[in-house]
């Protein structure tokens with residue numbers, strides 16, 4: 001039991017791991033313990049790009065490599081370790097970018113259908129944002145209906161994936177200085193698909209063999225994710241489904257209910273989850289649930305970013321993050337686990353075999369042996385959603401009470417902090433502004449801003465690094481913005497309620513949060529919504545007083561428990577946007593000290609941003625805070641903060657008298 | 658934990674200046690934008706960093722876009 005408790009800092013997770021063991025079910029936590037990571041692959045020193053390999057080229061252990069050894073560390077084809085490490089990294093960026101951007105393509109296609117109004121379950125919910133994005137795309141809005149504008153916008157958005165000329169439209173949203181940097185580095189993405197394809201081509205055996213040149217393409221591709229695919233997904237989803245506004249919710253496996261049909265939606269795209277919200281409120285279906293004995297009706301909750309999407313727009317509770325997907329099934333209380341794309345464990349049907357849960361796939365892109373496939377129409381998923389809910393209701397009587405154990409853990413949170421909502425909360429409807437944020441950074445109450453995002457990873461204690469890091473940051477007056485599974489980790493320890501300011505934040509940050517009525521840790525949404533962070537940071541630059549570029553801001557980013565290729569793509573677009581970005585757990589190029597040094601130092605000469613790797617959360621916080629302080633100093637703000645802290649000290653002394 | 662308690666005990670500013678607890682339901686401020694005129698006006702105010710000529714913050718000092 002003591003050993004079990006060490007797997008997570010979250011009580012619900014530990015309880016369910018123990019239950020899985022008792023039920024004879026293997027989970028990701030067992031598999032991670034039973035199989036150690038390959039040390040050669042982990043450091044990026046394995047190449048399997050051609051059939052003369054795989055070539056395994058590990059660095060010498062516990063000693064410096066001699067120059068001769070380094071020169072001889074080559075694959076059969078002659079590729080150096082630098083080329084091999086860089087190619088592996090670039091392919092991760094390409095894969096991550098393709099995931100966010102293929103999600104975006106699905107959204108754009110559904111958006112076009114919604115604009116046409118033909119057989120679509122969706123419409124235009126946020127007309128203001130439609131006008132805004134249409135103007136970004138140079139689309140005429142005067143005298144045209146929303147549908148006409150939306151149709152042209154959808155068609156133009158679709159061209160962003162494969163247009164033959166020009167560069168991506170949303171790059172023009174970035175600060176002017178940043179656009180200039182991209183121009184100088186030849187890193188402005190052209191079309192999204194083109195950049196991914198070029199990554200794959202350039203990393204084929206015997207093409208681009210200069211690692212610095214390979215990273216130029218990695219940056220261009222990653223920027224096609226952040227300022228392209230991810231931003232398109234966020235913006236068009238907002239137009240179709242609504243821009244997030246402050247919304248309350250709950251998080252953790254305790255949101256599952258004994259008296260209700262529990263449907264858990266897991267994955268990333270919000271289209272089906274939106275319609276599951278509608279279907280779960282359908283009168284007939286609720287009556288059917290009651291008739292089957294579910295007096296509490298239909299209870300929808302979510303895992304991963306599907307959950308974040310419907311939390312942000314509807315307050316649908318979060319059952320948990322990526323590592324908790326199997327554990328939701330282990331509760332014995334889930335009638336249906338519905339999955340679409342990304343971060344889905346193939347073990348789900350095997351876990352479900354021990355209970356009554358039906359695992360259902362819905363995307364034409366992703367099937368899973370052992371699951372029931374109910375293919376949805378991306379533009380009109382309500383029919384599939386209703387069928388899923390019906391099946392779940394039918395499955396409710398199969399729940400074996402003897403196998404049910406819903407952990408008694410759930411915590412309140414406030415979500416919905418789109419960049420628009422932050423501006424509104426800071427300034428009001430027609431005075432929406434980032435001025436109060438900048439002013440409080442300038443006067444030193446807020447030291448800086450940190451984006452803490454990304455996955456959870458079974459190679460480290462679940463949520464431990466996230467929670468320690470974010471606690472340390474807010475204690476030091478750093479405002480934290482979050483997305484993805486990272487956000488859920490911190491919500492679970494109560495950091496996403498307004499009270500958290502008083503309980504956890506340093507005095508300056510607490511004062512600002514309490515005045516505005518916001519938590520010290522802001523939930524900005526799903527992983528594609530990291531594009532909201534880019535927009536918020538751009539608003540800070542454009543507001544003024546904090547430099548001319550994203551790289552001037554006292555901000556830092558982190559993915560403390562990352563695991564997916566998508567995280568590498570996100571990290572690379574933040575670095576290429578000028579942000580200092582720290583990753584934990586492991587670093588995929590350590591097999592090449594030269595490449596690693598370049599990514600963690602020299603790359604900043606080109607982009608202003610750079611990478612860092614630090615597995616210890618307190619040291620990670622220190623790196624981020626030191627960077628923030630360095631930027632404050634460069635802006636001449638270091639004295640302002642000392643003055644504020646001195647005032648605080650004096651006020652405390654006076655208070656104590 | 659001891660550190661956190663100590664910090665809380667030292668706090669002197671801002672206490673109870675906010676409403677404890679979480680709000681009921683979404684605060685849908687975007688519904689306040691009732692018609693296209695208001696939406697376009699909001700672009701020049703709320704989204705002025707991107708849509709107003711007068712507002713470029715730090716960038717104002719640089720060559721305009």
Ligand code: SF4
Nearest residue numbers: 047050053055075077
């Ligand atoms: S491409 Fe070169 S390094 Fe890679 S597997 Fe083939 S021979 Fe080995």
